[in-house]
Amino acid sequence: MLSKKQITLADLARELGISTATVSRALKDYPDISAETKRRVVELASQMNYRPNSLAAGLRKRESNVIGVIIPSIVDHFFSSVIKGIMEVAYDAGYRVMLCQSDESYEKEVTDAQVLFDSRVDGLLVSIAHGSQDYSHFDEFLESGVPVVFFDKVPEQLDKVSKVVVNDFEGAYEASMHLLRQGIYPLAHLEGPQIASTSRQRRQGYLAALAQAGHTPDESLILTCQDMTLEEGAMLARRLMAARPDCQGIFAVTDTIALGALTALKALGLRSPEQVAVIGFSDWTISAIFEPPLSSVAQPGLEMGRIAAGLLLREIQAEKQAETFLPETIVLPTTLQARRSSLRSPRP
Amino acid sequence: MLSKKQITLADLARELGISTATVSRALKDYPDISAETKRRVVELASQMNYRPNSLAAGLRKRESNVIGVIIPSIVDHFFSSVIKGIMEVAYDAGYRVMLCQSDESYEKEVTDAQVLFDSRVDGLLVSIAHGSQDYSHFDEFLESGVPVVFFDKVPEQLDKVSKVVVNDFEGAYEASMHLLRQGIYPLAHLEGPQIASTSRQRRQGYLAALAQAGHTPDESLILTCQDMTLEEGAMLARRLMAARPDCQGIFAVTDTIALGALTALKALGLRSPEQVAVIGFSDWTISAIFEPPLSSVAQPGLEMGRIAAGLLLREIQAEKQAETFLPETIVLPTTLQARRSSLRSPRP
């Protein structure tokens, strides 16, 4: 092993003929330590290239300064934005981030939670997997006072934890209304797997808009996605138009599905928005330059990450000061980006 | 603090009236421990919900079972694929992943390296930031025997470390040749910041293809991107066509730039590929359904992540067994996805 032994506090202490405690304090900029010793310590430390061992500090202080993140998927514009937001806030506050990808699998989510618990993370940020119905794998965190904040895909039943979500219902309602108001009907919905809270809320929003417009829901206008790929979007659009050639509009659960659908419509010789208007959810950068530019419900991913991380850090602080912290649910607004794919007439 | 005290080995030991050493061994499935004790320990552990403290184990064993990853950007299809690949391999091998985002900033990269070193990661995976010229912030890893593997954007000067890259030169050469062979000339290049190894290689590939086709490079055909956004791609395409209305083709450093350029060309009333053929680099899923479908050089992100992580884990093992490990450079092939945006005639 080439590994040079790491420099420790003891090494510095020996070299300077003082105690490790003093060295530790000098390095931490403690109040009552002489300016002179502080100087000598800091100087030697940088000269010997001393680097503190966070594992040791963590063990001793019973805190790791690490937060865990469990996310269904990382190759996804929205989720990666959230992660970016989380990391910005966490690093600024001196916390590191340990990332796990559940891949939409309940089992993986359970072992991820375990692994992160074993790593003694100071807090946990989770967006749950499609398949997760049971949340007992987060119990040990809550029982041992490790704050957990859920974001985006959250367990709606749990009410003793904080959550950060976007207003999926409202966004879906607005999107559907936007189409219905233009007289676009029959209006279909390509929905996501209904186990996900987000997909469920979006479906509800769609149904509420229909009701508001005086239409009764029609199951032949609601098709369900499984893997949420472009291909699936295209496939469902083809199936939809075969079954319901009279369909005039589609509200898709994500931009991926919407873009896949648009492509299929184009291939079928159907023009959007003239024959079938389409709107998605998430607002990828790319959607705006598609042909036709895709309308979409924008959700603030970066902000969600920042807010969720901020909330978690506050809860960690509260826990440290033995303060109580009431779980809160923060609902972020979505914004409708109406572009050509959903606009039959010049903008109302 | 609500935090229930965590169960420790000592708790189990006391409960069973045996020593912590035995408990530790039983849990780790050591050879010489009686089946009976093993059973009792395992049973009590699961009953009391014992969870090992990896911090403590790490401190003692002088290994954290964590690998650090520093990446310029996470909201990026290619990079997030790489991360996914890394995580798959790491978690399967029992390693956790601590992620840092340098945001293309040298300073952030330096502090990230420091933070990860302090966390005593067992190995480091890095794709360097645009601005990084100096690599001494990785010295402490190498000096203390912590393996470092660079991927994608690598320090070309360093030769004592392993690297995993795609064949940027070859990919760019193929892409350019593909256009030149169709008689597409003048051929422009929207290049990336030349500090990045990838951007440099792509430029070289473009230049080599020009030379091969008997053309002399022309600086008015090479425009440089800074922030690599859609808008920048569009802006540069406009500037290019204003300066060189005779330009017949564009090889863009990434799909973002290519798509931005395509959009601008469309707005200028220029048809692709008929008037200006375009090809990108990275092959996003979305590129294939763009109008026109964008040709691109596909690079295997997921595989790069898997390979880089695998290599790093092997080096970590080697280091543990005090074996020597020769740094290697793995070059992954790219594949040209020729679609309509670059095909003037039916496929040659």
Next chain:
DNA sequence: CTGAAAGCGCTAACAT
């Protein structure tokens, strides 16, 4: 097959 003891590197009482 099991236990005792030492110690990984750091910090926090408690002294002085």
Next chain:
DNA sequence: ATGTTAGCGCTTTCAG
């Protein structure tokens, strides 16, 4: 202002 002591929870000799 600094030192002494005592762990944090775990693994690993070394004994038996």
